[in-house]
Structure formats: C-alpha cells, structure tokens
Amino acid sequence: MTASTTRRTTAAHSRLAAVGSIAVAGALLLTGCGDQTKDGGSDTADTATSAAPLADKLPKEIRDKGVVKVGSDIAYAPVEFKDSSGKTVGIDPDIADAMGKQLGVKFEFENGTFDTLLGGLRSNRYDIAMSAMTDTKDRQEGIDADTGKKVGEGVDFVDYFTAGVSIYTKKGDDQGIKTWSDLCGKKLVVQRGTVSEDLAKAEAQKCPAGKKLSIEAFDNDQQAQTRLRSGGADAGSSDFPVAAYAVKTSGGGKDFQLVGEQVEAAPYGIAVAKNDTELRDALVAALNAIIENGEYQKILEKWGAAEGAVKEAAVNGGK
Numbered sequence: 001m002t003a004s005t006t007r008r009t010t011a012a013h014s015r016l017a018a019v020g021s022i023a024v025a026g027a028l029l030l031t032g033c034g035d036q037t038k039d040g041g042s043d044t045a046d047t048a049t050s051a052a053p054l055a056d057k058l059p060k061e062i063r064d065k066g067v068v069k070v071g072s073d074i075a076y077a078p079v080e081f082k083d084s085s086g087k088t089v090g091i092d093p094d095i096a097d098a099m100g101k102q103l104g105v106k107f108e109f110e111n112g113t114f115d116t117l118l119g120g121l122r123s124n125r126y127d128i129a130m131s132a133m134t135d136t137k138d139r140q141e142g143i144d145a146d147t148g149k150k151v152g153e154g155v156d157f158v159d160y161f162t163a164g165v166s167i168y169t170k171k172g173d174d175q176g177i178k179t180w181s182d183l184c185g186k187k188l189v190v191q192r193g194t195v196s197e198d199l200a201k202a203e204a205q206k207c208p209a210g211k212k213l214s215i216e217a218f219d220n221d222q223q224a225q226t227r228l229r230s231g232g233a234d235a236g237s238s239d240f241p242v243a244a245y246a247v248k249t250s251g252g253g254k255d256f257q258l259v260g261e262q263v264e265a266a267p268y269g270i271a272v273a274k275n276d277t278e279l280r281d282a283l284v285a286a287l288n289a290i291i292e293n294g295e296y297q298k299i300l301e302k303w304g305a306a307e308g309a310v311k312e313a314a315v316n317g318g319k
Helices: 016-026 045-051 060-065 091-103 114-122 137-141 195-204 221-229 240-253 277-292 295-302
Strands: 067-072 106-111 155-170 187-191 214-218 235-239 256-273
Touching: 060 067, 067 091, 067 114, 091 106, 091 277, 091 295, 114 256, 137 155, 155 195, 155 221, 155 240, 155 277, 187 195, 187 221, 195 214, 195 235, 195 256, 214 221, 221 235, 221 240, 221 256, 235 240, 240 256, 256 277, 277 295
Parallel strands: 067 106, 187 214, 187 235
Antiparallel strands: 155 235, 155 256
C-alpha cells in the first residue's frame, strides 16, 4: 500500500499482462507458507538462531526471544491475507519466513489497520511493519502526507519489491475511465492511508466545477471492493498486485476489470525504527541472501508477482 503525492509518474508500460500469472496464485491459497501469526518464541529458539548463517547480525534482544514482531494489515491479497483456514499467507509472510531462516528467528505477524502501523512501530508494539507499505520521503521523515506537518521521527525502510497503482471498475462497465483525470464526476473507493487515496485527493483538486470526484475510504481494501461490487461506486484503486488479484479471483473473474495503466511505481519497504540500525542491517543481509539463493524469486513467481522483483535490498530508496 503506497502513500505519497509528491511524485506521480506513469509506469513505463502497462503490466496488465501479469494478470494472467495471478491466476496461478489463486490455486495456491490453501498451500501458502503457513500461519505466521503467534507461532514463534519456542524453547528451541536458541538452537535455531545459532544454526542460522546470519543470526549474529540481529540485536541480542531479538536473538534471545527468537521472534520479530511484525505489524501488518492482513487483508491485502495476495501480499498478505488469511486463507480459508485462517492462516496468514501471501508474498510478505513468505518473504519474511525465508528471511527468518537466514536469521534464525520467526517473523510473527500481528494484524492491524494500515494507517496505525507506523504508530504501533513508534510505540514499540512491533519490531517492524511489513504490509505492502511504500517507501516514501514523507514516511522516512515522519511527515503527515495530508498536512505536511511532522508527526514523528520517521522510519527507515528496507526495500524489497516494486509496485504501481491501478484503477479497476465493474467488469463490462468501465464508465469511460481510462486515466485518473477521467475520475472527475465519478465516485472512487480506496483504502484509507494509501497512495490511491492521496492520488484521488490530488486529482479531486484538479476537477472542473460541476464534476466533483467523490472519494470513499475504508479501513481495508476488501471493504472497498465490496462497495464497488454492490454498485456503490464507479471505480476502485489499489496497488497493482492487489487490483490484479481481485480482478482475477473476485466472482471467479467476473466482478472487476483493470482500466488504464499503472501510475506511481515505487518500492515497498519493511519499516524499521530510525534508531534500530542493527535490525535494519540484519534485514538487508537476510533479504540479499534469499535474493542470491533464488528463494525470493520463487516466492514472487508463486504469487504471480515476479515483475515486481528487485535485484538487491536498498535502504530508503523511495522518493
């Protein structure tokens, strides 16, 4: 989930062709990585940590407890979501699990609404936030995107994926929408605190008199999809992997369609407190290790998201 209005660029080309590959992911819902929620901290933590190749890079406190607490909005398929058995699955949990093997710890996902995750990180409820969160300068510096005011010390990001933002409509009823400017006079549903909401607010200011862009924001993307599906809006917007997954899976592929091209291509980052540089650097090492050994690529291919792969971990690469 992205969030910044300071940069708006159209992706070099549409990735609509990737939608087909998303279908493969749909068949894997029941064979995900397993429940990442509350499954760490066992008596064997010391043994697992000592056997891991990168364990010595972690802060001692985390090595000792054997768990990294992860704040995440677990309702954003295919990035992170609950499968039919209630297990937490998706791109982020799989990547976290692979990194955990390198570090000798479990990544324990805890559910929260997206716009509260950084607050939870600041209050030490979580060690990291990993939730399809776009690395932006505002978040790095602790700036509220709406007010421009500083609300915290900011965070560091370990960038691990790249995604743009897409618009989708009910299937067979695109309302003449091809670009963001076509949303003037329409009603758009989005998830609160995301780049989709920020882009919509920016676009609304450009709309001519008599063609207001109405924006309805929800706590999670599934609620926004439900609103559009029921006819309560003209279009929805979310990150491309999520929009493409909804198009392919909702109603057996009969509910939605993508329109236009992606915009605002930017990196997803794992958020870490500014003063937690040891943990940040350990995450960089673990991510680079799974990129090098090929496990990272296999995870993205499993979820139909290989086009968003990065070649190496980066710190604070967002603009």
